[in-house]
Structures are given as C-alpha cells and as structure tokens.
Amino acid sequence: MEKITREETGYGIISGEERFLSKISQLELTDDELVEMYSTMCAIRRFEIEADKLYAMGKVHGTMHLSAGQEAVAVGTWRAVRRDDYFLNNHRGHGHFIARGSDINLMMAEFLGKETGYCRGRGGSMHIADVETNNLGANGVVGGGISLAVGVGLALKLRQDEHIVVVVFGDGAANQGILHESLNMSAIWKLPVLFICENNHYGMSMEVRRSVARLPIAQRADGYGIPWKYIDGNDVLAVLETMRIASEYVRSRQGPMFVEAETYRYFGHSKSDRNLYRTKDEIESWRQKDPIVRFRRELVVAKIMTEEQAEQIDQEAQAVIDETVRFAEASPEPEVSSVTDYVYA
Amino acid sequence: MPIEVIMPKFDMDQEKATVIEWVKKEGDQVEYGEGLLTVETDKVAIEVPSPASGRLVRISAKPKEVVPVAKVIAYILGKGESIDDLPAEVKEVEGGESSDRAFHKGTITAPAREEPEISKGARTKASPVAARMAKSMGIDMQQVMTSGERITKADVRKYVQQAYVKESPGKKPATPAARHLSKEMGIDLNVVAGSGPSGRVQASDVMEYAHSLEIKTIQPAAGGQKREAELIPLEGIRRTIAERMQASFHDIPHIALIIEVDVSNLEELRSRLNEAANHEYKNNISITALLVRLTAETLRRHPYLNSSLLDETIRLWKDINIGVATAIPGGLIVPVIRNADQKPLNKINEELIDLVERARKNRLSLDEVKGGTFTISNLGMYGVTQFRAIINPPESAILAVGKVVRKLVVTDERDSLAIRPMMCLTLSADHRVVDGVRAAEFLRDLGMAIESPAVMLKQVREG
C-alpha cells in the first residue's frame, strides 16, 4: 500500500540540540513555558497511572480509557489553540482535559462518581464535560462528537464568533460514516472546525493498517477539499507548531482543517484489554520514543532545566495527584433520591 | 514504605480471580511491570504486573486460591526496607494474611450467593425468600408442599393460588366499576345477575339490582315541583351510621345521668406532668387521654358498665377497650384504645393522637375500630356544655363530656365561694343491663377519680 511518510509532509522528527533550540526560538517559547509544558505532560502521565491504580483497587466503577503515551498531542494542542475555543472529545481524553486546564479535582471526583465531579457523578470517565469553559464533553460513542462539532462550527459561523471548535477522535473513528458526512458538511459551509485524529495505531484491538483502506488517514480530507497535515504526535513541539498553523487557518474562516498526529498508547484500550493483539516488544519499542522522556532529555541537554529539577517536577506532579485522590475520596456521593434529576431542562 | 501487591480488577464486572501460579517467589528481586503471578478470571488467564521494583515478600495467595479483587496478596520491600517495616498484623501471622482492603462503598457488589437454606430442625427447609413471603401472608410453612429439597418462592405462590381457588370457587366475574359500586352500596355481588360477556357483572347491573331493592336515593319532589337541594345519597359511612344509630335508639332503653366535676386538680396534674416530662414525651398529655385512663380504671370496679347484652346474655368483658368518638369528613368513627386500664398514660396519649390523625385520613384498620367496650364522646372543644349521646352498640354505656366552664361554686360546708373549672359529664346507659343505682355509683366514682386524679394514677409512664 502506498504510504505517504511524515517527512514528505515537511514535519519531521526534531533531533539534535541545535534543531531543538532553533525550533524553540522560532516558536517563541520561553523557558517557563517549556518547563510548564513538561510539567503538564508529567501531570497527565501521573494522572493516568493513578487512575489505573484506582481502577485496579476496585474504586472506579465501569471502565476507563487511558491515554498514557499520548501526552504530547494534548499538551502541544492546547498550547496552540485558545483555551476557550470549543472542544469535543472522544473517550480517551483525560490528557486533553488536563492540558486544557480542567480542574483535576473535579475530574477525579467524576471518576469516582461523586457529586462534586464535573458531571455530578452522572457521566463518569467517558462523559466528562465542562460546558462553562466551552468543553462540550467526552463521548462514549466512537465518532459521537464529530457531528456535534459541525453543529458548533455552524453556530460559531452564524454568530460570527471568532472562536473555533476542536474535535479530537481516534483512528477507529475515521471509519465511521459520520466522519465523512461531517467533513463534507463542514467543507461546503467553510465551518471553523479543526479535526484532530490521534492515530495511536489501534482501534480497540485492530491495527490501523488492517482497518484503514489508505494511509495516512488524513489524506481522506483531500476528498473533501480540506487541507491536512500528518505529523509525529510524540514530538510536542511539532504538535504545537502544526496546531498553531491549523488553528490560525481555521480561525481565519477559510474552512476546516484536518491534522493527523501519530502516537501510541501504553495501556490497553480499556480496562478489559489483555493486550493480546500486540507484543511486549512493540510496546517496548514505543517506550523508547516516549514523548515525555524525549522532551525531558532535550530540555536538560539544552540546559533549560536540570535533571534534578525534572525529577522534582515529576514528584510534585505526583503530589498534586495524591491530593486530588484525597479530595475525590472525601467527596460525597450523589443522593439516591436525586436519581431522576437533570433529565429535562 | 513497603508497597502492597493487590489482586487487581481487570473486567468491569469482575469480583475475584483464581491464582494459577507464582512466576516469582518469596524473596525474589522484581522490577516494576514485571510479571509476578498468573491468575484466571471468568474470561481468561492474565499476568499480574509488579507495581514497583524491590524484593517480593509475604506472598499470601496460593495456587488454586480464589482471591477477591483488591485483596493484598504480597508486599514489595524497597531499598533499605525489611520485614520489620511491614504492618504489624502481617508480620506476626505466618504467610501474612493481611487485612482486607476491599473498598466497599457500592463499587464492589457482593458476590452472588445461592439462597442459603434455613433449617428448622426436622421440618422442611425453606429459602429465606419463601419464608419471608409466607410470613407476610400469614401462611403456615408446614402447609406448603414442595417437590424439591426445600420450599421455594414458587411453592409458596402455588399454595396461595390454590388456597384462593378453594376459598372462592368460580369467583364471580365483574368489572372493577361493578365491584366498586357494590362495595359502596353494600350489595353482595353474588346475587347480581351479570349482563356482560360470560355473565360478567357490569356497573349498570349493580345499579339495576340496587333499584330493584328499592334502596332509594333522595328523589326530587314528584309532581314537577322543583325545590333546590343538594342531593346526597345515603351510602357508605353515612348509611352505616344512620342504621346503627337508629338501631341503638330503637332497641336500647337509654337512661341518662349527669354530674358536674371540678377539674382543677385534673388540670393541675396535667400541667405538672407535661412540665416534668417536657423533653421525654413527643406530645403534651391531653385531657381526653387522662379521661380515658381514669374512666378505664373506674370501669374496673363497675363491670356492668363495661358489658354487652348479646343473645339474651350479659357479657361482662374482661378487657376494657375505650372507644373515643372522632369526627371525620363525612361522619363519625370510633377508634378504640385497647386495655386502657393497663396502659401507661403516655402510651394512651400517643395512641390517641395517632388514631385520631389516621382516622381523619381514613387510614384506620378494621381492628382499630372493633372491640370497644365503652365509648367516650367529647364535644367540649366546640363549646357544648352538656349533651346526651346515643350508646354505641353492642356496648352498654357512653360518656358524653362537655366543655370546662369556670363557675362560681360553693366549695365546702361553710358555704365558701370560689371560682372553679367545672366539667359536665353525662352518662347514657342501657337500662336493661345497668340500673340507675349502678350507673350512679359508677358516675360518682368517676367524678371522684377526676377530682383527685393523682391518687388514681399510680402509673404515669412505662418502666
């Protein structure tokens, strides 16, 4: 199968200290911002690991979908896009929420089904939303948020609002019919929708080369006249740079844009996943390209941060997470008598 | 701090897993993520990864053992840590059966159990559900047949169905409206001919039957003369009262005796009781409650006033059950306080309040209005000073209580005057059973009891 490589699209892997430094200055990123990005990536990783632990202890009802390994896409995106741009997500969105600035306490409380959670315990991991900050929710149906994003884009256009709407979905959703209807509709009406496909190589257990007729997925946007990019999603600066360009384009009302970020998830699809569909070696090989390890190394080599500082940041991230767990566990359960509330407005 | 190795949860609905074998053994050095043991869930075999790097100690789950999710099955000692760092209870017990860490707040459902058996000695066993069902229906478990080893819910249900059939073979088919009407009118459905399919009794059939019995509803004046009136058919509770009062008035030769009592001591006792027990009782003791108790005590010594004439025999009832006439929408109902002579005052009070409240909401059970042996009717709260009540059959007497009026009275032999609260009591009695003297003696004793209540009321509260 013919495959367009990332290099050919012009956004390659940054390697070498020189290129790193020149990239930073090109992107006009201060040291503080870089350290903060690293810190956020640590927070996401720690959060996902903690969520996994809580699940294993039986404290989380149902299931959850962890994005450990995909931190760079989340952090890079939300450094570039405005934090109050509209956002719709899939079920693997903890990283995006944290990167976007959601209150981790309220996220954790929602996992544990508490009344203080973002959704008052009614939604759980798969349906977290913060409508006030234009976060219109994670979604339990694959591709579920995509057409909603078209609607939001339509509303933004009709109101001549300068916000855009970002919708994140996975390689599995790329095969849902609704994606195609949505791409078409947003193209004909030039809606301000930024479609971001996180290609982590697996739907649930099906590898992307077996499920997608032609790679890269982003190329499908051609069929609708939508410009697209295909990038290394584990390179946080590449993500940032691309998302800046993409969001500017979309915000200029020239129409939608499609970005495919290649990445990898370490945990199984959900908690019932036995990882029977991939080998330990494969997982290991991706750990070599871990986005956080990579970024940390580059920051230390570029003397923006010391190894000790990096370690301390990671510890602090863990401490923050421990605090959120305490908050969540101490939070009250919803009253059973309120079970029929919130159906109708 | 040593790190706990817990049995993890893999599936949404998983509650336990079975240990297959330990890949690492006691004392081994292990790395984070390395497999420690394999376990089996309902679905498949999985490897449990290590939560940390260090030395694996205190393995407590054995192969083939079924372990609940979240239970600690081993510990990992970090650099510089030793067995001494483990929690106390783990250190002592050989094999380290540590405390269960299962988090129970509704996230782990109890493992499904089969209904455990309830053994009743040599008698047939029954499942708890069946036992509960039978108890609530008042069924003797020994009557229930079962084909299995123990009585199940289905067996009880079958028993009930059969019993129902035995009691009412060929129960008459009738529509809900027909049943409702027939109950209201006091008509027995079995005598009504049904015109519906399969002889089903329709509402119109009941109405027709009612008309044929010449149960008249109030008709507008014949001859075309139209007089304005609101028409209220005599049915339901109104009808019942009408019939009973008519029977009583007709059948029972009433005599009426009146006394006036000084209730100052009664009122004083009442306020003292209420003050003293301010926080203990839910409600203040009412005068009526006090009267119930005093009357009951007095009736002990005057059994003929606590009797019934039935089948040419006077029954002097052993129990003293005082009915208290209560007004409800649509009429009158008399809830009964049983064994009023033996109940402590506060209990009588609570019962009275409860019964009256429920009477007003039409929530009394049949038991609560049956079995009265004497009735008290109090119209004092409406300002009536004195009145004569009609006896409530099959009782032999009824006490009518009037309003407390402050009066100028002569208090002693020296003709001193004082203003005292006076209450009028009118006793109506069945002259066939109670002669004037008997009635008078009772009333006199009751009057004395009311005027010196503390003497009578030995027992105010329980315990």
Next chain:
Amino acid sequence: MTEMTYAEAIRAALREEMQRDARVFLLGEDIGRYGGAFGVTFGLLDEFGDQRVIETPISESAIVGAAAGAAMAGMRPVAEIMFMDFILHGMEQLVNQAAKVRFMFGGKATVPMVIRMPGGSGTGAAAQHSQSLESLLAHIPGIKVVNPSSPYDAKGLLLSSIRDLNPVMFVEHKLLYKTRGEVPDNEYTIPLGVAEVKRKGKDITVVAGNIMVPRTLIVAERLAKEGIEVEVIDPRTLRPLDLDTIVNSVRKTGRLLVVHEAPLTGGWGGEVAASVASSPAFAYLDAPIRRLAGKDIPIPYNRNLERAAVPQEEDIDREIRMMAQNKY
C-alpha cells in the same frame, strides 16, 4: 382569526419565531428554494436568507448531530427531516447524544433543538416512506415528542417546542398538511404535556393520535345521534403524556379506547393502557381497555392494502360500538 392549512400554520410559527429570536435557524434538505418536500418552508428563504434557512446535503446523521451541537452552543435550530423514516439515520445522534447530554453532564448543559418530520401513510409512498415511529421516540428519556392534529395545535405547539429547552421531536402527518382550521392572529402558545378534550362525552373515552383525531370526531358525531356519547381526547404531546386528563375522563366514562396509526405491538397505546390500568381510574373501568392501531406490518404499496393497514373511520366506528355494547 384566519383560516389556514396545517402546513401554513407550521410555516407561520417558524416565521414568527425566526423574526422574534435571532438564534432560531432552519436546517434540512431542500428547504430553501424548493420550499421543503411538503412545501412547509416555502418562502422562508426569501424572507430570512441562506444563513437562517440552511440547506443540507443528504446527511441525516449529520443534520441531527449538527442540530444538537448548535443547540449545545447556544442556538435554537429547527431541523427538518424529510420523512420520519429517515430519522433512523440520525438515531445515534438523537438518542446517544442529544437525549443524554444534559443528564450525563449533571444538568450543566441544555440541547434546545427541534426536529420536525412528517410521518404516516395514505399517500402510496410505501414501506420506507410511510412509517409512524413516534412510539420509538416516545420511549427515550431526555427527549419530548409532540403530535399535533390541527393547524391551531400545530402552530401553538411548535412555538412552545422551539422555546422549550429540551430536544423536541415534532411529529407531523403527511395527510394533515392540507387540512384547514382557524388560527388566531395574535401570538399564542400551547404548553407541551397538556392534552385536550376535543369532544365531551359520558359513555366512552377515546384517546386518539394526530390523524386519528379528525377520524374519531367524525365517528363521534355520527354515534351521538344513536345515543352513544364519545369523549375524544387528543394527547397532543406523547412524551410527557398528560395522564391526568385521561384518567379523569376514564373515571367518568369507565371505558377506554386508544387509537393510533403506529403498529399495535409496542405502540404508545400500550403505554396509555397500562398507565390508566394502574391509576385510580382502575376501579371505575367497566370494560377492558382496548387499543385500535396499525397492523403489525410494513405499509403496503397497493391502495386498498394501504388503507386496510391502519384504522379508518369504519374501524373506529365498529370498535366503539362493540365496546359500548360490552361485547369485549
């Protein structure tokens, strides 16, 4: 008062509300110059322009999803699905998204959208263009289902539906579009969840769904001459259902018949029957509750078969007579 058709009444409601509220916009296939498959939106494009009367490709899933998304973002979209049958394309977006968003987000979001769609048979459009699917929709918690039977009801209910903060399924009937009725000139609304007693009677209560209302009224007129007084109730909203009005009526008459075009099995008539049977009206029932509904078949093409597939006047007439004579 003006006499107008059901379609015109709907158009009037759309126009009025679009003038009143800038957030209201229309979405659907061929609703612009073409005026909608049944002509309901004719002329609105000229009046409001293509930014408020938005024509879509044939993408029902995306239409429903976009309506939901736009509503979540603060607009008041009124989407038209050309035939009720095609709402099935959009069921995921309707049921998993729109109906549940508010609840899943702990009450912190609203989805104030309306979806209009014509259902029903009688035009020879055959199985895939003639369904009455309101029973499916009325089963979903989180949405409301409205079912007007007259121009007056249609206008008043549509205004309320647009103003309602929840997803509302506005179910129209193809055969009703050309029916005429009086509509007030001033602004008026009809609240959702309130039934109307369209005709008073003491012998039997008939609850009828949209197209069955005019049919039942004609039958009732005829039966009155023979001494059978039929009380006809139009629920107007199927979810939430105004059970009280129905229960009070059944207490009076003792007999209940539910008539709808949707197929019998699993139809909303069963919901009404069960609700009444477990209400205080039970003690007053003088006959079993009956439902007269569409046969459990897809709608046939052949004209006579098509007619036989759903209750007609003569079927309603026969059923009421049988019930009044205690034949069941």
